[in-house]
Each structure stands twice: as C-alpha cells, then as structure tokens.
Amino acid sequence: MRRNNQLLMSMLLVKPVTLSLSLFLLALFHLGSAVANSEKAIQWVQKMSMAMNELSYKGRFVYQQNNQLESMSIIHVKDQQGTRERLISLNGEAREILRDNNNLTCVWPSSRQVVVDQSNQKSSSPIWAPDDVERLAKFYEFSISGKDRVADHSTIIISIKPKDNFRYGMKVWLDENTGLLLQSVLFDELGRTKEQIMFTELTLMHYDDQNSFSVIPEIDSGYALIRSHSGRETISLQADAKWKLESLPGGFWVETSFRKKMPESNDYTQQMIITDGMASVSVFIEKTSGQSLSGESSMGAVNAFGTRINDFTVTAIGEVPAITVKKLAESTVYQN
Template identity: 25%
Template structure:
C-alpha cells in the first residue's frame, strides 16, 4: 500500500474511533474531499452493486463442515435483475430468477417439500434498505487492499458493537463495489462462515442463453411480492389486520437492538417472523408442538444457530424455534422471551 494511502487510512480509523455515532454525517464528506471512499460509503454501495453489476463466476460457500460451490451468472438490464445459479457439487440443481420471478429446480431429497417453503417474500426491500443503519450496530473500518479472483478489492471490517451479533468482513471489488468474498466471525475472531468467488468475470456481455433452465427435475416457480404490498398474513386473515399483524398470536419480550421485523412468511399453523439488523437476520417460528418431540438447546452450523425450546402455556405446548446468524446465547434469549397470546392458543386448540 502506498504511504499516502496508509496515512489516510490511519486518519480514517482514528476518526471512526473518536466519533462512532457520526461516521456517516461527518466522516463521509471529509473522505470525499480527499478522493477516497470511507468504509461507510463502500457499504452504501454494497446493496446496489449486488443487483446492478453484471458478472459470471463460481463461488464457494463454507459453514461448519459443509462446503458448496455454485456457478452464477447475474445480469442487470433494463432495470431487471436476471440470475442463474447452478449447484456444482452434490445433487444437481439450479435457481433461475428474472425480476421477481424465481424458479428452483432441486433434486428430490429427503421428505421436506420445498414447494411449501420456497419464496413467500416480501423481504428484499426490508433488508436491503437497512444497509445504512448498519453502522449503528457495527463499527466499520477499512482494512486495506487485497486481491480476490483476479480483481483488486478493498476490505471492510464490520465489528459488532455488542455481543448479540457476529462480526463481518467484506471484500468489495474496487470498481463496482461487488461483494466477492465475506467472512462471518465470532468474538474470538474465528471464521464461522466463508463465502468467496474463486473465478469471476465482471462483464456486460452475457447472452440470454446463460439464463435458461437446463436441469431436468421438479420445477418450483414463485413470484416474489413487490415491496410495499401486503404481507401474506394480512392477505390471508382479515382479523390479522391489527396493529402488529406480523406478530399475531405471540410476541417477543426481548430481541437484540437493531433487529427489526422484516416479514411474516409461511402459512398454516406456523407463525414465523424474520428480523434483520441490515446485515444479519434471524427467524422466529412458533407453532403448536406436534408429534415430534424436539430437544431444548442450540445447534450450530457455521454462523447459523438453531435454538429450540418447548413453551407451555395453559395446557398447550408450543415449539419455539429461533434460526439465524446470531450467537447461541442471543438466540436462546430471544426464544425464551416468546410469549403466546390467547388468540393463538384458541387456534392451537382447533388443530
């Protein structure tokens, strides 16, 4: 790194430490004047860059003992995002997305029916529009330059400001701001989840043929809801049109600061809500306990924690599950704060 750049970085770091609450307000103009982007500016660019950059490549994703690689083609043309992802190992499968329409072809596996699960939206806006407040919950810091998949990148460290979330490290391509590598790390700086492009070509020259489904198999097609439309729950049940329809039937007594309700996916007896702080997300599922008896405790796969517990409320037993990229202690605290209301219990009795 050049000496001038380095001293600029050091100044930026010192500034970040001194004025944590005013990074965006004060830090950005200062850096813009010197012609160098701040960590906050790189982050602002992250969301748009993910959608509006056209590229093809192969990336690997590792969490726990699991490693997957996928081939991806992504094109942004006439305001429409087109994307095709093909699994490179294990069973064959692919996702094709055009605008808000998603088609998944996944191999038949196990007993879980994907068609009950695949997209129920609308999450996109809720999550991506929160990228700016990220710096309230994470301290952003530039970590210098690097090279990933043949491209020059800038490294941004997002360190959690409290113990209720994990820290992240992002590698962004210098010209487009495209995310080409990321880590999720715990408080001991151990990498829990790793995403990285191993080959990448950023180009606008992507033919239509790269966005056609080629895998044979059971196709599942869904149209994502545009942002601003009614969530699924509201459409389904008129009585849910109350003040907080997403939390219908139960409520959380505690959640880590900054995690806001993002959506209420799913249908039937399961009540789920997704929460996001703009970077990490967790989902809470509350449903009457069925015939399957689940143990209480936390399981982890890389950065993802699954915390399950039984909740007894007036003779009814409910299964509370918290799934998300948050530390086990936080997941447990969220799960233990769930309170089931009367309405939900009546519903449970009718099952």
C-alpha cells in the same frame, strides 16, 4: 536564587499543561482519523451493495460452511426487464436456482423436481448486499483494514465489528474499481471463522452476454412441477397477531410474520423473521411434538434455541450468537 526558583517552578507548571494539551490534540487527531476511516468504509459498503444489485456480472465462487466446501457459478443480470439471477452447484448434488422479478425456481435433477416459489425473493445467493448501511453503522463499527488481491482483482478490505454480543462480525474484500464483493468472512465473538465466500472468477457482463441468459431451466416432461406461493403480503395476513416478541436486541426488528399449513397435518406453523439488516433470525411457533427442540443447538454459524409455551414449541434459529436466539425464543409470548 529566589528568581531562579520561581523560573524553575514556572517551567514545571508549564510542562504538564503543554503535555496535556499535546495529548488532547493527539487524541482529537486520532479520533478524527478514525471517524474519516469509518465514513470511507461505510461508503465502500454502500458502493458494494449497489454494485452487487445494479451491475451485471458472472463468476464462480466457493462457499465454506459447517466444514463443507461448495463450488457454485453465478450469473446476475440487471437490465430493463428487471433482475435475473442463476446459481448452479458445481459439486455434490446437482441443483440450480433461478430468480426473476416474480419467481424463485429450484431445479433438482436427481429427484427430477422443479419447485417454483412465487415469493419475489430479493436474492437466492449467499452473497451479502445490505439495503441500509447507515442503519447498520449504529450497531457495527466499519473500518478500512487494508488491501489484498482476490481472483486477480485488487481489493479493499473492510472490517465490520459488532458493538454488542448479539451479532457476528464480518470482513469483506471489495474490488477497487467496481466495488463488487470478491470475498467475505463471517466470524464469531471469539474471532473464529464461521462462514466464508470467495470468488475465483468474476467478470462484468456485456449486453450480448445478457441476451444469452435464460431464466427457464432445461427440463423435460419427466420432471414434477411443484408450485408454492409464499408471497409475504398474502401470508402475513394469516399470521396470528397474538404471538408477540416482548423484547428485541437493539437494532433488530420483525421484518415479516406469517404462518403455513403443514402438509402432513391440519396444524399451522407460524414464522417471524427478525433482522438488523445484516443478521437474520427465524422464530418458528408450532404444536409441540416428539421432535421439538428443547434448549440450545448449533451447527457451524447457525445457532438454535427451543422453549415451550403451553402446547407450543418456540424455536429461534439463525446465523447469530447463541445468546441472541435464546433471547428471542424466551421473549416470545402469546397475548390473549
């Protein structure tokens, strides 16, 4: 009898230990699977970024923002001459945006204006293609969340969720073969869709197609030509270095800072562009006027917050949560 009791006690002691070990091993398995999933998702986004920048393609997509739907065509060429890109609106007010290695050109047929900005902008389209995905992984969780079909292409779905409340999340649908982005959805902290892009057509371009692409719009002498130079290297030298940001949300940095002279007055507007590689916020500093924003404002995915410092108004605006623009505006100080 005593021996049976000892055996029973031994079994009762062994069972919890075995169960705990099983749970521990199961947790390790799931952790390993999650890490592997995240690494594959990051690799997919890196492939997407390279494809959107390095491949030549053309297509049509719809862009939804602020309850408005816009249809656009895009031609993107990468060759020995560099990068060239053309965006044409297909509904609403006619306009065309062209980019090459040196200029960003906007054509407005209704007002018969051509604006040439020698800013060497990286992209003129709303399509997302990050530079440093590894850095983003410190502040966003990447995961493969399924498969789908978009514009007759088989796609991998990647979920990108922020690790804090200072950023929006995103889902992207990537072509299984090329990695090209076919759809993206930007969502807020409550999971509500704030912005969406979806291709209806997308094809790779061949060499003959690339030769037929011209970055010179068809305009006549009746168009007014407006030239500007907002190259960052030139304008950043004009920035008032006494304007500082005392505190930034983790992962954000000041990408550039410059100021521009307002055409209607002798006053200057200073602008700081803050980014984490995915989200971007502009902080504007200007003399206070009757139209200056005070407090918060929002329109679709864009939030803004304005506050006053002496005779100046500081306004932060960007596609980020309201708490982010508020923090950046209130962190802006003038140091004598």
